[in-house]
Amino acid sequence: xxxxxxxxxxxxxxxxxxxxxxxxxxxxxxxxxxxxxxxxxxxxxxxxxxxxxxxxxxxxxxxxxxxxxxxxxxxxxxxxxxxxxxxxxxxxxxxxxxxxxxxxxxxxxxxxxxxxxxxxxxxxxxxxxxxxxxxxxxxxxxxxxxxxxxxxxxxxxxxxxxxxxxxxxxxxxxxxxxxxxxxxxxxxxx
Amino acid sequence: xxxxxxxxxxxxxxxxxxxxxxxxxxxxxxxxxxxxxxxxxxxxxxxxxxxxxxxxxxxxxxxxxxxxxxxxxxxxxxxxxxxxxxxxxxxxxxxxxxxxxxxxxxxxxxxxxxxxxxxxxxxxxxxxxxxxxxxxxxxxxxxxxxxxxxxxxxxxxxxxxxxxxxxxxxxxxxxxxxxxxxxxxxxxxxxxxxxxxxxxxxxxxxxxxxxxxxxxxxxxxxxxxxxxxxxxxxxxxxxxxxxxxxxxxxxxxxxxxxxxxxxxxxxxxxxxxxxxxxxxxxxxxxxxx
Numbered sequence: 001x002x003x004x005x006x007x008x009x010x011x012x013x014x015x016x017x018x019x020x021x022x023x024x025x026x027x028x029x030x031x032x033x034x035x036x037x038x039x040x041x042x043x044x045x046x047x048x049x050x051x052x053x054x055x056x057x058x059x060x061x062x063x064x065x066x067x068x069x070x071x072x073x074x075x076x077x078x079x080x081x082x083x084x085x086x087x088x089x090x091x092x093x094x095x096x097x098x099x100x101x102x103x104x105x106x107x108x109x110x111x112x113x114x115x116x117x118x119x120x121x122x123x124x125x126x127x128x129x130x131x132x133x134x135x136x137x138x139x140x141x142x143x144x145x146x147x148x149x150x151x152x153x154x155x156x157x158x159x160x161x162x163x164x165x166x167x168x169x170x171x172x173x174x175x176x177x178x179x180x181x182x183x184x185x186x187x188x189x190x
Numbered sequence: 191x192x193x194x195x196x197x198x199x200x201x202x203x204x205x206x207x208x209x210x211x212x213x214x215x216x217x218x219x220x221x222x223x224x225x226x227x228x229x230x231x232x233x234x235x236x237x238x239x240x241x242x243x244x245x246x247x248x249x250x251x252x253x254x255x256x257x258x259x260x261x262x263x264x265x266x267x268x269x270x271x272x273x274x275x276x277x278x279x280x281x282x283x284x285x286x287x288x289x290x291x292x293x294x295x296x297x298x299x300x301x302x303x304x305x306x307x308x309x310x311x312x313x314x315x316x317x318x319x320x321x322x323x324x325x326x327x328x329x330x331x332x333x334x335x336x337x338x339x340x341x342x343x344x345x346x347x348x349x350x351x352x353x354x355x356x357x358x359x360x361x362x363x364x365x366x367x368x369x370x371x372x373x374x375x376x377x378x379x380x381x382x383x384x385x386x387x388x389x390x391x392x393x394x395x396x397x398x399x400x401x402x403x404x405x406x407x408x409x410x411x412x413x414x415x416x417x418x419x420x421x422x423x424x425x426x427x428x429x430x431x432x433x434x435x436x437x438x439x440x441x442x443x444x445x446x447x448x449x450x451x452x453x454x455x456x457x458x459x460x461x462x463x464x465x466x467x468x469x470x471x472x473x474x475x476x477x478x479x
Contacts, residue, residue, distance in 0.1 A: 011202065012196065012197045012202060013197070013249070013250065015202065015205075015206075016197075016205075016247075016248070016249045017249060019205075019209045019246075019247070020247065020249060022213065023209075023212060023213065023216065023247065023390070026213050026216045026217060026405075027216050027390045027405045027406055028405070028406060054206070054209070055206060055209065055210055055213075056206075057203060057206050059203075059206075059207060060210070108334075109334035109335065110330050110331060110333070110334035112214075112218050112221060113211070113214040113215075113218060113221065113223040113224075115214075117210075117213065117214075136219050136366050136404075136405040136407070136408040137216075137405035137406055137407060137408070138407055139386075139388075139406075139407045164368075165218050165221060165334075165368065165369075167217075169213070169214070169217045182216060182217035182405075183217055183218070184217065184218070184219065184366065184405075
């Protein structure tokens, strides 16, 4: 545990502020929020670390991308989430770049809320191929251009959206910014 | 702030659990997400669901408004507002426009809510099919399959028996063309305000342990028939105090000789109009402040 960095400086207020950013992002797909208050362990960015501290604990099974294994001790110490052996067992997951969504639990028609939420860390939420978003939370449409998503992301997302009311929800994190893609959002190449 | 309690009363683990439920609720508009409702320092039926949702979202920068049937000054509203002023040291207001979080029992404020506001509804019975099908296993299956024929039959029977749909409050709605949802016992008059509302709408049912949500700008349609379209019912008179004709009115008995007074249910709306010089037939000019 040598070299373990701290969690939130102010656990109660920082978690509340981070949650409101995530809630705002989930309610309004494409809106980019900023978070702060934590010194993240490599390879996690500030936003990824803050979201995990805010949302996971001993009640949530968690799958960590093996490529981010260096952060395992930090997450285990601060969150105490039981780790899922297989992605499909996880309620929450963290991946560097987009993981294969079909490996995760999408819930079912009677219990769509049991699906996984994946925290996807990207190099940046701007500067990538622009995507046009529409659906609940958006008056008309919004555009987001995250860097590092696969080129066929609109097709991947169409398959996920086709599972509604089941489906995976994504929280995109880069640096100290985050955005969310709830399962209801339509994604098209802009 | 009261010593000995965590910020906003609930412990952090409970808040995380409720926050996770809220995010799933927003991602599946109108779907009831089960949550581990806690015992609160007031009985079920007094807004424990709404209070737990409010406690989980509230921050130090928020300004809280609490209304009960539209009024800021009734027992339930006063006690919940004071509860959060004490446990979260949060600023409170009675002005709809100044609030960032509005917790409500059975009304939606008359003033159009904004993009940066959140409205939290207290919900006694989250299951819209409850009176038609008492089994939760069955209703869960019906929601899963979007099998809402039973509700349409109920509405049809109303039309056959009374000539109209006879639901005046808790009027069932279809959210985002998918989930049948109880809007909580707000008057049907308020239903149209839910459709494409710019503010985020969160619903908490403490006894029934369910949370659900409507994201901003989401389509919310009151169920009806082409030949019997949804109609919002209201008193035919204007507000006696402020003369408003576009607000929801309460009927108040004012004497023992059959005297009646119709007044705005939304006290803030009525006070603002009176302050702006509007006077109804039973009203009087406000003293200059």
